[in-house]
Amino acid sequence: MEEIIHFYHTNDLHSHLENWPRIQQFLLERKKWHQDVKEEVFVLDIGDHADRWHPFTEGLLGKGNVRLLNEANYDYVTIGNNEGITLPFNGLEMLYNEANFQVLVANLYYQNGERPHWALPYTIYTTKQGTNIAFIGVTAYFKQFYETLGWKLTDPFEELAIQIEKVKQDADVIVLLSHLGLSDDERIAELFPDITVIFGGHTHHILHEGRIVNKSMLCGAGKFGMYVGHVELKLKLDSVPVIRNLKARLYDTNELPEAKNEKELIASYIHEGNEKLDGFVTELEEPMPVDWFISNKLIELLCESLREWCEADCAFLNAGLLLEGLPKGPVTERDLHRICPHPINPCLVTLKGSELKEVLLQSLNEEWPHIPLKGLGFRGKIIGKMVYDRVHFQKETGSLTQIFINGKELEPKKNYKLAIPDMFTFGHFFPEIRRSTTKKYYMPEFLRDLLKHKLSKDHVN
Secondary structure (H helix, E strand, C coil): EEEEEEEECCCCCCCCCCHHHHHHHHHHHHHHHHCCCCCCCEECCCCCCCCCCCCCHHHHHHHHHHHHHHCCCCCCCCCCHHHHHHHCHHHHHHHHCCCCCCCCCCEEECCCCCCCCCCEEEEEECCCCCCCCEEEEEEEHHHHHHHHCCCEEHHHHHHHHHHHHHHCCCCCCCCCCCCCHHHHHHHHHHHHHCCEEEEEECCEEEECCCCCCCCCCEEEEEECCEEEEEEEEEEEECCEEEEEEEEEEEEEEHHCCCCHHHHHHHHHHHHHHHCCCCCCCEEECCCCCCCCCCCHHHHHHHHHHHHHHHCCCEEEEEEHHCCCCECCCEEHHHHHHHHHHCCCEEEEEEEEHHHHHHHHHCCCCCCHHHCCCCCCEEEECCCCCEEEEEEEEEEECCEEEEEEECEEECCCCCCEEEEHHHHHCCCCCCHHHCCCCCCCCCCCHHHHHHHHHHHHHHCCC
């Protein structure tokens, strides 16, 4: 006797809803197809479905994304860092109030150690033929960010060891929803051979036919809804179910049939979000244009606001953060979201003068303004020129001679407070900043919130 179980999975959609109507159509058709022939089928999302760069997600604070998951009849989801740390505490706390699916996050707690009422560490589903499937979820270990927002996050590997021990006696199949990334998924497969399938996300990896590591099948469907994944599990049913066959594949959404009213649906997501972002900010008597290669008033205001918000000695950021300028006339929250869509927070880092000098010299790299940048919260195209507040470079005959902070020459042994976009603390931009243990992240506010505060406060003209 044999049982066939199907899993469909998405990950890291990042609110790229241009693919969503056909994804939803495909999932609903497939689910009905399998159910009609009495085969078990589950639809899973592995996190970062929501991303606040899109007005639909920004305007509805992610609840629209939950509605879309409901409409596509998802069964289980875990959260990614975009759900977890780009929403304020109450935003995440209320995000899944209307969810028709189960949220699984084993390593997230309230600060008092209790689990969120809207999430389970695992669940065990018993199929019609008696097979017990344990579903477990874990999310990326951004401990400092979760704590800043008021949550408690535990090490996902330690949590997995606890949860697998709880379920392995009762479960015939263990399925993991992992928003940790491919290298961590590979490590999990080596450490926890009881896991049958690891559905992965976070690093946007593409595994067309899955990958067997140790005894586990690893899966990943890329990003932005470019693919939908499918795993078919065949079990031989004896006294204990035994895996007979396990195969994975990805469906390219560009090759899926166009959904009914697809273009109208995609436009409606944008329209619905924009309607929620009509709050008035200020009135401009003159336009404020933006140029990624020339310092301008609008980016200078943002840099000044960044320094003020963080109560820093100085600040710098990249002009590419502002995608467009602002026209003459009324400015709304929609305008600020359009020109600065990034889920990027302010950050304060304390550096010795000698370290600050190295950072500032590195920021003058003439190649940087033209470099394309993807990820780290940045939703623009290129880095653009660096813009400074209370930093002055004095040159003689083309060579750098001195750096001044707030009008005074930089002192190598003095401590300075530097305000920056948080993306400069990641990657390989500035080694001195990355190594620093004095970083303070301001959350949940984004850079556009600082710009809104500055424009509405000063009524800049």
